[in-house]
Amino acid sequence: MNKIIVYEEEDFEGFRKEFTCSVPDLRSVDFGDCISSLKVIGQPWLVFRDPNYKGVGFAYEEGEHKHIQLSNNISSLQLVTEDLEDPQITLYEHPNYEGISKVIKEETNLSYGYFNDKASSHIVQKGAWLLYEHPRRGGWYYIAREGTKLENYGPLYHFHDKCSHVYPLKSGRPRIQQKVAVRTQVGNKYLVCSIKPPQQLCMVCSSIYAS
Structure with missing residues (x-):
C-alpha cells in the first residue's frame, strides 16, 4: 500500500497522521502547516506550500525523512500515481518544442554532455521527473509529470537554459500486505x-x- 506518515516535529516526534491518498488541504484534517518530518512507503509523494497542490513543491521517495524542506509550511500532499517503470522525457532546445531535442530514459547529469543549460521546453512521455538547476541534483528543481508539456521555461519559471540534471522518480520495493x-x-x-x-x-x- 502507498502511504505517507507525517509528523509534527523533526525526528518523527509529536503528533502524527497517516494518509493513503492525496490531501488538497491539510487544514481540513487539522494538520496544516505543522509537518516537520515524514516517512514514505511505496510510490513517491509531493508536498506543497499552498493548498490544492500549488506553490513551491518538493518530492519524497520511499524512506524516512527526519528533516524536510518546507518544515511547518506544508499545506497539501499529493501521491504520485504514474507508472514509474521505463520513464521517458524529451527535452527541447527552444520554446514550443523546437530546435534540437534529447530523449532521456534514465537519470542524467547533463553537464557531462552537449545539452547542459540548453533546454527551454519539454514533453513527458512516461513517469515523473525532477529537472534540476545544477548538476548532481543541486539547486532548485521543477517537477514534471507524465502526459504534461511545458512549452516555455522562460516567462513563468525563469528556467530557460538552466537545466543541468534530470532524475526520474522511483517507487519503493513491493511489500507483502497479507499473510x-x-x-x-x-x-x-x-x-x-x-x-x-x-x-x-x-x-x-x-x-x-x-x-
Whole structure:
C-alpha cells in the first residue's frame, strides 16, 4: 500500500497522521502547516506550500525523512500515481518544442554532455521527473509529470537554459500486505511456511528478509 506518515516535529516526534491518498488541504484534517518530518512507503509523494497542490513543491521517495524542506509550511500532499517503470522525457532546445531535442530514459547529469543549460521546453512521455538547476541534483528543481508539456521555461519559471540534471522518480520495493504461504521443494520433499508483514519475499531466490 502507498502511504505517507507525517509528523509534527523533526525526528518523527509529536503528533502524527497517516494518509493513503492525496490531501488538497491539510487544514481540513487539522494538520496544516505543522509537518516537520515524514516517512514514505511505496510510490513517491509531493508536498506543497499552498493548498490544492500549488506553490513551491518538493518530492519524497520511499524512506524516512527526519528533516524536510518546507518544515511547518506544508499545506497539501499529493501521491504520485504514474507508472514509474521505463520513464521517458524529451527535452527541447527552444520554446514550443523546437530546435534540437534529447530523449532521456534514465537519470542524467547533463553537464557531462552537449545539452547542459540548453533546454527551454519539454514533453513527458512516461513517469515523473525532477529537472534540476545544477548538476548532481543541486539547486532548485521543477517537477514534471507524465502526459504534461511545458512549452516555455522562460516567462513563468525563469528556467530557460538552466537545466543541468534530470532524475526520474522511483517507487519503493513491493511489500507483502497479507499473510502468504511459500512452498519450496527440497529434494523429494516440499516445505511450506507462511510469512506476513513486515517480512518480505524475494521473488527471485525465495529468500525471506525483514523490511
